[in-house]
Amino acid sequence: MTNESTNAAERLKLGPREGVTYPVVMKYCGHCSMPIEYCEYYPEYEKCKEWLERNLPDDFERLKIEEEQASADGTDDDKKRQKRGGKGLLRVKKKEDVPKRICVSRAARGKKKSVTVVTGLSTFDIDLKVAAKFFGTKFACGSSVTGDDEIVIQGDVKDELFDVIPDKWAEIDEDVIEDLGDLKR
Amino acid sequence: MFKKFEEKDSISSIQQLKSSVQKGIRAKLLEAYPKLETHIDLILPKKDSYRIAKCHDHIELLLNGTGEQVFFRHRDGPWMPTLRLLHKFPYFVTMQQVDKGAIRFVLSGANVMCPGLTSPGASMTPAEKSTVVAIMAEGKEHALAIGLLTLSTEDILKVNKGIGIETYHFLNDGLWKSKPIK
Ligand SMILES: [Zn+2]
DSSP: OOHHHHHHHHHTOOSOOTTOOSSOOOOBOTTTOSBGGGGGGSTTHHHHHHHHHHHOHHHHHHHHHHHHHHHHHTOOHHHHSOOOOSOOOOOOOOOOOOOOOEEEEEEEETTTEEEEEEEOGGGGTOOHHHHHHHHHHHHTSOEEEEETTEEEEESOOHHHHHHHHHHHOTTOOGGGEEEEEEOOO | OOTTOOHHHHEEEEEEOOHHHHHHHHHHHHHHOGGGGGTHHHHSOTTSOOEEEEEGGGEEEEEOTTOOEEEEEETTSOOEEOHHHHHHSTTSSEEEEEOGGGHHHHHTTOOEETHHHHSTTOBOOOOOTTOEEEEEETTOSSOOEEEEESSOHHHHHHHOSSEEEEEEEETTSHHHHOOOOO
8 A cells, every 4th residue: 555545545544533523614615605725626716715805814824825836846836737628627606696675664553552663674684583582582572574585573662773783793784774664564 | 505505594393302302313313323322412411401402305404402513304304414513523423435526516515426336446345325424535544524325335335326416415515504592
């Protein structure tokens, strides 16, 4: 057995490794979501690199050094390896660029009561069920997910939401919350 | 298998599991993956209640107490770990290493062809046909896909053409992208 294949056998062996604490903490790329060692296969590798540079500068430096070495040695893999046919190209799935915006409105329920409707939370990737539960606890009232991206809170809490939402989710600025006033449901 | 999977559209129902069923699944997992023994209580704590999400195309997802997808299966097939789980506990599934050239194909969801497993950059650990395998790659540390051997590794070496591993789940497919289900 060559050295290379003994190494591989060792790496592919089953069972927990000594000195490793599980669960392993992974570094995933904030742009393509894959382990950072796979970014180079992502069609928008440049954007992955930008993310790395900003968020994991140490890993970014290491990568840069490796790349420089590879091009200096002329060991660019593309040249060395046989090309395969077929379409092996990854395509970036077009994300529909939904504007990030939250709308709140009030709707009458019966003569005296009203409910508050919140839409748009999922444009911030917020789990609606968790959010509904949070509103319920916060305002001590009923709150439920009523649609694709809609939460209905029982009671009129519209004005409070302008403080509560940015407090709970730091990524949401008060300015992106729009007041639609009173709407019929 | 999860190429077109979308959490919102593909899950048809979610059910709580009875504790007897739960025990059964745990036992099955330990039987299929004996090495899991060390950490199964971290992955599926005994006291937690798990749920199963039934999805289109006869796929089932096993959710642990925090709503994370930990295992999946197709029809009556074996339970296979999700990549996110496997990355945390990367030692319990038989590993097969593909060469560098195969990486981009696997990442686009293609099955692994035998030559990608027999070339100099590749490496196999002996296993029977239909074994669940983690697809590793030359020069990389982490698994990029999960699949089933369509031939024994012995036959892969002998035949050396056609499909060697059927890819079920890979980085950036729909299952990878879905979030924990609360
Ligand atoms: Zn990336």
